[in-house]
Amino acid sequence: MDNMKELEKRWYFYKAKQSLLSLNAVGLVVMFSLGGYYTYTKVDVIKSLFNEKTLIAKAKIDVPEVMVEPVVLAKVAEERVVNSVKASKVVIASKNEGLSSAVLHEVSLEPIIPIVNMEKESRKRTSTKKASSHRVYKHTNRTNNSNRKMVKAKASTYLTASELSSIRKEVTVLDSERTKKINLNGTSLNYIGTIEKKFSRTKKPREALLLAKAFYAKKDYNNSVKWALTANKLDSSKDESWHIFAMSKVKLGQKSEALKILSSYYKRNHSPKTKALIVKIKTERL
Amino acid sequence: MNNHFENVKNIFIDSVEKNNYVELKIAVYNYQLLKKSLDKPLKMILLFGKPGTGKSMLLNKLYHNLKESREIFYFDAPILSEKEFLRRVYESLTGKEVPRELRVNFDGLLRYCQKLKGEREIVFLLDECQLYSEALMEKIRLLSDTRTVKFIITLHKTDNEDIIAKQHFKTRIWEVIELSNASEDDLHLYIQKKLIQKGFVEISNMIKKKHIKFIYEYTHGNFRETNKFLYTLFDIYEYFYESKPHKVSIDKFSKKFLEMTALKLGYIDG
Numbered sequence: 001m002d003n004m005k006e007l008e009k010r011w012y013f014y015k016a017k018q019s020l021l022s023l024n025a026v027g028l029v030v031m032f033s034l035g036g037y038y039t040y041t042k043v044d045v046i047k048s049l050f051n052e053k054t055l056i057a058k059a060k061i062d063v064p065e066v067m068v069e070p071v072v073l074a075k076v077a078e079e080r081v082v083n084s085v086k087a088s089k090v091v092i093a094s095k096n097e098g099l100s101s102a103v104l105h106e107v108s109l110e111p112i113i114p115i116v117n118m119e120k121e122s123r124k125r126t127s128t129k130k131a132s133s134h135r136v137y138k139h140t141n142r143t144n145n146s147n148r149k150m151v152k153a154k155a156s157t158y159l160t161a162s163e164l165s166s167i168r169k170e171v172t173v174l175d176s177e178r179t180k181k182i183n184l185n186g187t188s189l190n191y192i193g194t195i196e197k198k199f200s201r202t203k204k205p206r207e208a209l210l211l212a213k214a215f216y217a218k219k220d221y222n223n224s225v226k227w228a229l230t231a232n233k234l235d236s237s238k239d240e241s242w243h244i245f246a247m248s249k250v251k252l253g254q255k256s257e258a259l260k261i262l263s264s265y266y267k268r269n270h271s272p273k274t275k276a277l278i279v280k281i282k283t284e285r286l
Numbered sequence: 287m288n289n290h291f292e293n294v295k296n297i298f299i300d301s302v303e304k305n306n307y308v309e310l311k312i313a314v315y316n317y318q319l320l321k322k323s324l325d326k327p328l329k330m331i332l333l334f335g336k337p338g339t340g341k342s343m344l345l346n347k348l349y350h351n352l353k354e355s356r357e358i359f360y361f362d363a364p365i366l367s368e369k370e371f372l373r374r375v376y377e378s379l380t381g382k383e384v385p386r387e388l389r390v391n392f393d394g395l396l397r398y399c400q401k402l403k404g405e406r407e408i409v410f411l412l413d414e415c416q417l418y419s420e421a422l423m424e425k426i427r428l429l430s431d432t433r434t435v436k437f438i439i440t441l442h443k444t445d446n447e448d449i450i451a452k453q454h455f456k457t458r459i460w461e462v463i464e465l466s467n468a469s470e471d472d473l474h475l476y477i478q479k480k481l482i483q484k485g486f487v488e489i490s491n492m493i494k495k496k497h498i499k500f501i502y503e504y505t506h507g508n509f510r511e512t513n514k515f516l517y518t519l520f521d522i523y524e525y526f527y528e529s530k531p532h533k534v535s536i537d538k539f540s541k542k543f544l545e546m547t548a549l550k551l552g553y554i555d556g
Contacts, residue, residue, distance in 0.1 A: 007550055
């Protein structure tokens, strides 16, 4: 009898367990059904998420291109300030060295390079007397003007008259400081020293050429000849080394020698720039 | 209504009685096969199958059906002693009792059988032969070689060992009849016939196909297992009919009791 009671208890327990299992099974089925339905209804959302992800991925891939951009912009700015030979040099360097810090450093130095394309300048002087011989200074002024414009735009919407006046004072102070800074760095001594140090470290024709240009700009023609030769020894394929050398020789009164060298070089490379320089020397427009 | 579940459960007590034999299609077929084999000049016939497939029952039915028409002897329990076995064979053949202090000489028995050749044909039915020793089986073979004595033996087929593959059975058995478990339909028929034979028609009608399916799921059509299941089931019925009669339906077979039976017999975990 007791056995039967015990057996009945076991049966109740068994039934309870079975019911729980059934409930679990039903729960799982419902869960999967709802999950499936939810996924089905959210297919578009998931797709859009996926698209966003790919967009982000693309944006990440685009980053290096953005990094290159300042170099290109620098090139454009440079063309306005220094001669075109200089600009192409920077681009070639950036192509060879990628996005190395050396290039960026080079670009950052650009505004303070006191090199002036004398040929262009003399041409511009004749056309307009307003043109400044110091394009870098002009460039900074331009940026300052744009800054002022930005402050003015803000003033009309957010700032009070007193705030605006104080900001204007600050801006003018900043402008004066910047001008002074440019003037200080404008001395080619620092620049030449820096580039010499760099050349002693790297022994690259690029630095030698920059030095030749710097000395030429400083009217130190002996040194510019020396550095142009150094650059030419390291890389004789660069037009600029030939050009600077010839221009320096002309300035030192050795016009015939300069023409001789340029003519022999022109026979080899047929560069229009070389030809133009020969004409300039011959017509004494250098 | 009296508590007749006690009588019902007793129907399913496992026994090898002639009256308990249920004529199923497969059983009838096997019986006919066995009977025909007896008429052939075969020395040994083997009934082979898993425990509970009805070997003993078939042997028992054959014995009771043929004992009037043929010289047939049935050793339902295995005789493990060689001495005792030879004594029983001799007593069966001669009809004389051998005194306890004497033993039967096997060579003498063999010569006696050879002398009877053509005069008599005696059939011995030996159950549970897997328990016999190899030496005894060898003597049985020699006796059957005289063509006077014919043996029908039963063997258990186990999962671990296929006894029929043993050398001494392989070479000496001439006819093999393999018995298997009943199908679901056969099982239904078996239960119904058993109940109807004893007059429990109402209960027989209560058992539906789904209940048979449930029973078959656990017993796999094995007659011995089915008998055990039904005995336990009607035992539970008996208890509830006495102690909690409101829980017992006369019209409908209880699934609860079926599940309780499966629980009790360990087919399912509680």
